[in-house]
Amino acid sequence: TQLLEQSPQFLSIQEGENLTVYCNSSSVFSSLQWYRQEPGEGPVLLVTVVTGGEVKKLKRLTFQFGDARKDSSLHITAAQPGDTGLYLCAGVHGGSQGNLIFGKGTKLSVKP
Amino acid sequence: NAGVTQTPKFRVLKTGQSMTLLCAQDMNHEYMYWYRQDPGMGLRLIHYSVGEGTTAKGEVPDGYNVSRLKKQNFLLGLESAAPSQTSVYFCASSRPGQAYGYTFGSGTRLTVV
Numbered sequence: 053t054q055l056l057e058q059s060p061q062f063l064s065i066q067e068g069e070n071l072t073v074y075c076n077s078s079s080v081f082s083s084l085q086w087y088r089q090e091p092g093e094g095p096v097l098l099v100t101v102v103t104g105g106e107v108k109k110l111k112r113l114t115f116q117f118g119d120a121r122k123d124s125s126l127h128i129t130a131a132q133p134g135d136t137g138l139y140l141c142a143g144v145h146g147g148s149q150g151n152l153i154f155g156k157g158t159k160l161s162v163k164p
Numbered sequence: 165n166a167g168v169t170q171t172p173k174f175r176v177l178k179t180g181q182s183m184t185l186l187c188a189q190d191m192n193h194e195y196m197y198w199y200r201q202d203p204g205m206g207l208r209l210i211h212y213s214v215g216e217g218t219t220a221k222g223e224v225p226d227g228y229n230v231s232r233l234k235k236q237n238f239l240l241g242l243e244s245a246a247p248s249q250t251s252v253y254f255c256a257s258s259r260p261g262q263a264y265g266y267t268f269g270s271g272t273r274l275t276v277v
Contacts, residue, residue: 083262094168094254094268095207102263140207144262151197151222152266156206 055079056141056155064161068130073158075124075141082144084117084124085152089138098126131162166190170255170269177245177276185240185272187255195258196238197222197266198230200251207254213238214260245276 059074075084083102087095099108101117101124108115112135114127128135138159142152171186187196198210209222213232227249229241238257242249252273256266 085265087265092270094256094270095266096268097265100263100265142207142266151209151212154199154207156204 055145055153056143058139058141058155058158060158061156062159062161064163065131067132067162067164069162071128071131071160073126073128073139073160075126075143075155077122077143079145080121082121084121084141084143086115086124086126087140087142089140089157090136095138095140128160131160133162133164136160136162168255168257168267168269170253170272172272173270174273175275177242177274179246179276181245182241182243183245183274184242185253185255185274187238187240187269189236189238189255189257189267191257191267192235193257193267194235194260196232197256197258198228198238198240199254199256200224201254201271202251210240210253245274247276250274250276 055077057076085100086098089095099115104121105119106117112129116125138157140157142154145153168189197212199207201207208224210228211222211230213219216235219230231239252271254271255269258264258266
């Protein structure tokens with residue numbers, strides 16, 4: 053059972069466009085994290101959200117945790133080629149002994 | 165500024181051979197994890213440890229063993245490798261508490277032929 057569903061799976065856009073990536077679940081998560089992974093490397097933490105309704109901004113990236121703590125979104129404004137990578141959401145679920153459960157990821161390609 | 169270091173980076177094994185993947189962290193983190201990443205499957209937890217001398221099973225533990233004899237090291241062993249264990253393996257570490265993210269190593273790409 054996949055507890056965290058990410059959409060879209062793939063996204064190819066031009067430099068300067070805006071985009072939103074979604075992370076959804078039917079389960080409640082006590083916190084959610086977003087990571088970015090580049091080819092040949094491990095995931096790198098972007099942000100952690102712990103409060104329902106929380107919004108965090110990191111330069112051109114905006115992260116939101118749903119009020120019911122079942123979903124999250126990542127919005128990128130004016131995407132750049134350097135944003136290219138695999139974006140992973142991960143959550144701490146009550147039944148997982150506190151370990152992170154990862155979604156399958158959204159592969160983003162930003163073309164110059 | 166090492167963070168989490170994994171060795172080796174690449175390895176090819178024949179079916180039935182054994183090997184140990186090494187993970188070392190220099191951040192004094194209590195928790196350590198081993199994940200595997202496969203196309204279409206995402207990251208799946210193999211084993212984890214919440215402290216020196218303790219280990220526990222994750223989502224996909226079969227065929228693997230682990231040891232955490234020192235706080236900074238977490239070893240993943242494959243006793244008899246199978247082609248189904250071909251994957252990219254990631255080690256990670258973290259502080260206790262859900263507010264803290266994981267720090268990942270750069271991975272070991274393992275091919276079993």
